[in-house]
Amino acid sequence: xxxxxxxxxxxxxxxAKRRKNISRPAAAQKASDRLNxxxxxxxxSRQAEQQLVVVPRSTGRDSDEPTxxxxxxxxxxxxxxxFRTALLAWAHGGNLRSFPxxxxxxxYAVLIAEFLLQRTPSWKVVPVWSQLMNxxxxxxxxxxxxxxxxxxxxxxxxxxxxxxxxxxxxxFVSKAGVPRTFKELTAIPGIGRYMAQxxxxxxxxxxxxxxxxxxxxxxxxxxxxxxxxxNPDSAVxxxxxxxxxxxxxxxxxxNLAVLDLAAAVCKPVRPRCDQCPLRGSCASMGRQxxxxxxxxxxxxxxxx
Numbered sequence: 001x002x003x004x005x006x007x008x009x010x011x012x013x014x015x016a017k018r019r020k021n022i023s024r025p026a027a028a029q030k031a032s033d034r035l036n037x038x039x040x041x042x043x044x045s046r047q048a049e050q051q052l053v054v055v056p057r058s059t060g061r062d063s064d065e066p067t068x069x070x071x072x073x074x075x076x077x078x079x080x081x082x083f084r085t086a087l088l089a090w091a092h093g094g095n096l097r098s099f100p101x102x103x104x105x106x107x108y109a110v111l112i113a114e115f116l117l118q119r120t121p122s123w124k125v126v127p128v129w130s131q132l133m134n135x136x137x138x139x140x141x142x143x144x145x146x147x148x149x150x151x152x153x154x155x156x157x158x159x160x161x162x163x164x165x166x167x168x169x170x171x172f173v174s175k176a177g178v179p180r181t182f183k184e185l186t187a188i189p190g191i192g193r194y195m196a197q198x199x200x201x202x203x204x205x206x207x208x209x210x211x212x213x214x215x216x217x218x219x220x221x222x223x224x225x226x227x228x229x230x231n232p233d234s235a236v237x238x239x240x241x242x243x244x245x246x247x248x249x250x251x252x253x254x255n256l257a258v259l260d261l262a263a264a265v266c267k268p269v270r271p272r273c274d275q276c277p278l279r280g281s282c283a284s285m286g287r288q289x290x291x292x293x294x295x296x297x298x299x300x301x302x303x304x
Contacts, residue, residue, distance in 0.1 A: 224283030
């Protein structure tokens with residue numbers, strides 16, 4: 001009969017109801033909650049999704065029968081496939097936010113939106129982007145616009161010092177159009193790695209997985225990756241890439257779903273786990289994150 005010893009509990013199958021003499025006591029309910037939350041460090045295959053008995057470290061009895069036993073079902077291991085499947089279903093269920101640039105087929109308009117969205121909440125960008133598009137519907141008109149007018153329009157976003165960059169991007173696009181490769185996009189002043197990747201996926205050019213400080217939070221929590229939640233490191237890049245669907249349309253939808261999940265559900269503080277479509281296999285399900293509590297220990301390793 002097998003058993004698994006964790007920091008607070010010993011987990012055994014129903015046919016091996018025995019206890020260990022462990023000195024530090026822990027509440028059975030807390031043990032059950034830890035099991036349900038998916039924070040158990042051991043990896044479980046789908047075959048291990050069986051009924052378990054959670055036995056407290058110390059029952060205060062000498063009997064072989066455990067006391068205050070609670071049962072639970074082991075959480076599924078988080079995988080790129082389960083991540084992709086659940087989020088695409090959530091997106092198709094009408095849960096994505098609606099912004100005017102998401103419905104635009106104009107590459108210039110989408111590029112301007114991505115530029116304004118850098119470190120700026122989407123709801124703040126909507127009126128500014130709409131005014132820019134109404135006043136300067138083409139890249140050539142924006143490139144030739146008065147600098148003070150542009151500065152006044154983007155002032156609500158705190159981007160007044162970037163009017164020159166915005167004009168430079170418009171000037172480039174007016175002559176050569178919006179580039180369709182990562183190398184060409186990042187060669188334009190003001191367009192970095194994330195913005196280039198976002199443009200490639202939003203414009204349905206390539207199936208890439210842009211990751212920033214916002215989307216990194218979703219990937220790190222779901223896959224149980226260690227380190228700062230707002231750090232889009234190589235581990236985040238790896239699981240994000242592994243999660244991408246083969247079709248560019250689905251890749252775009254998945255990337256939008258990750259963004260919107262981070263904004264509406266997987267919040268930095270007090271995430272709404274009960275509303276999350278990933279709760280069935282998330283490594284951090286039910287965990288509360290206080291402000292400035294950014295570090296997470298090693299949890300469930302991602303598998304493909």
